[in-house]
Amino acid sequence: MTTAVTAADSVAAVVVGPARRADLQISGRYLSDDTPVHLVRDPVTDRSFEIGVKEHFVLTRLDGTTSREEIAVAYGRRFGRMLGPAAWQQLLGLLAARGLLEGGPAPAAEPPAAGRRKLFGGSIRLFSDAAATTGRLHRFFGFMFHGWFLVPAFVAIGLMLAGVVWQWPALAADTATVYANPVALAAVATALWVTMGLHELGHGVVAHRFGGTVGEIGIRWQLPMVVTYCRVDDYLFLRTRRQQVATASAGIVVNLLLLLPVLPLWLLLPEREPTRALLGALMLLGLAQAALFLLPLPPLDGYKMLAYSLGMLRYADGSRRFAGRALAALFGRGPGLAGYPRSARIAYSGYALGAAALIVGIVTVVAVIAHRVASAHFGPVAGAVSAGLAVLIGVAFLLPRKPFASPGKPDASPRKPAGGRRGEVQP
Known part of the structure; x- marks a missing residue:
């Protein structure tokens, strides 16, 4: 009797697959070049990894109760090939090496990144616990997420934009007045x-609303620029794309909400009131x-x-790599675009063309303005130099940052940490 039970337990131990760690965050499907991938975030080490669709298929089914045989059969139906013992051993070894399985060595947490303080560039945290700070803000401003507030707010924003169009000449005149006064500017x-x-x-509070984690709130500087920042660690792990887009758009909505009282105050003030010019400039520059x-x-x-x-x-x-491969293919070089699905070709080509046109347009406008301003104050030579510098800066945006390498293929292993600072994944 004891022998039979032991044998049954042994079979169960062999059949039942290991469990992934319960605290892992696993994203939905994304496209990286021509390769569908998923992201896995380890909240202990605060690192994110890319994995292929096959690794994702297996990892999401490693719940500690589903047997390896069941996973292998489902894998075979999905991908047309069974998982053999060698493949299981390799896959589980890779997952265990990343510390993604229960019962494995505990991953070592990385120490918090200290604020870097240099003369010309660096960053510093403003709050020791950014998640708690955004949690308190969310409790205070939670009413703003309800329809009874959002609908009237967006109607008011629409009316404000219409009012700006209606009062454009006067607002532009006030902005020009402020530009001529360094103190007012x-x-x-x-x-x-x-x-x-x-x-x-605003980004942090909305991310908290949807279950995201705010890792840092602070100030970053690269002189002469000094900006605030709010680092959301798991943008790409929010449950739906709608939540991701809402979190990304939250800052712009905050800017527009803050401008709502400016236009009524501007309209109420007399035309020669100095404060009116400040409000007019704040209105236009805030919208810009x-x-x-x-x-x-x-x-x-x-x-x-x-x-x-x-x-x-x-x-x-x-998109840069796609454009580079497309250009190389015209001259009979490189792997071409055969690996890209049709939807990826449309998305990458559309962005490559649209972004290039947008940058060229912006660079042209800036170059013309720089030429006119510099020529008026310092002569035609200075104008030509200023316009040339504007063009060079724009070209730097258009040039690829990396060689046009062939995108990697899935199913090799959990990939290297996705680009970005510790805890961040870049879209």
């Missing part, structure tokens, strides 16, 4: 900088700031919204 710039901090907090963040260029919010909505990982870099 500094005051408006300071107000816009403060709204940038609230913009970042929000419009800037809507541009679909990395690392702006509009780019993240587009990448999340399409399920693209490192969308801009992938």
